[in-house]
Amino acid sequence: MLEIMRSNKFFSVFLLSAVTFMIIVSFVFWGIGPRDNPALSYVAHVEDEKVSIEEYWRAYDNEFERAKQQYTDEKEIEALNLPDKVINALVDRKVLLIVAERAGITASDKELQDAITGMPYFQKDGVFNPQVYKRALRLNRTTPQIFESGLRQDLIITKISNVIGETAELSTDEYKMLESLEGDNKGQLEQIFLRSKSSQNLQAYIEGMKRQLDITVNRDLVL
Secondary structure (H helix, E strand, O other): OOHHHHOOOOOOOOOOHHHHHHHHHOOOOOOOOOOOOHHHOEEEEEOOEEEEHHHHHHHHHHHHHHHHHHOOOHHHHHHOOHHHHHHHHHHHHHHHHHHHHHHOOOOOHHHHHHHHHHOHHHEEOOEEOHHHHHHHHHHOOOOHHHHHHHHHHHHHHHHHHHHHHOOOOOOHHHHHHHHOOOOOHHHHHHHHHHHHHHHHHHHHHHHHHHOOOOEEEOHHHOO
């Protein structure tokens, strides 16, 4: 395992807050799914990348818990069509990992180390604590090796997403609208537009890649 277990130094935070949240909630429900039949353990294949039934149920339960916090009516939650939403999100994740690998984008041990030691969930008195780290993983039924592997993938996905999103540009009409505005909100509004464009660019890129990749989805396994 990484040398972080031998040090109590506080490292700088590399991981984006959204990715941190995604990793922390992914602790829950580890290891759910059929294990007696390996042939039935994959919800989807994206080239050589596989989405296991365990991975699906972890993601589904996390989405379901978030939905319960937003909606009190079960019909509203049902209308979200969470199974399809989760499968699509997991397939998108595998697509980005494949694109990143082809582009030579990786996450170093140092970046992984900084991400882990920078998480407040693993700190005591503001400093990374190996015992807190190990206990948190143990309570959530996972291991440092599995956790660090997933976190490294999240770092890679963040990198490739940023690279793709940086190609976003505002249209002429959007620039004209911004130029017509006055006050301090102009810069803030421009950033909102760019973030929206970046998200659209990323999803369009993923959809384009899906048409080029060999993808098989076994929805009957979970629907």
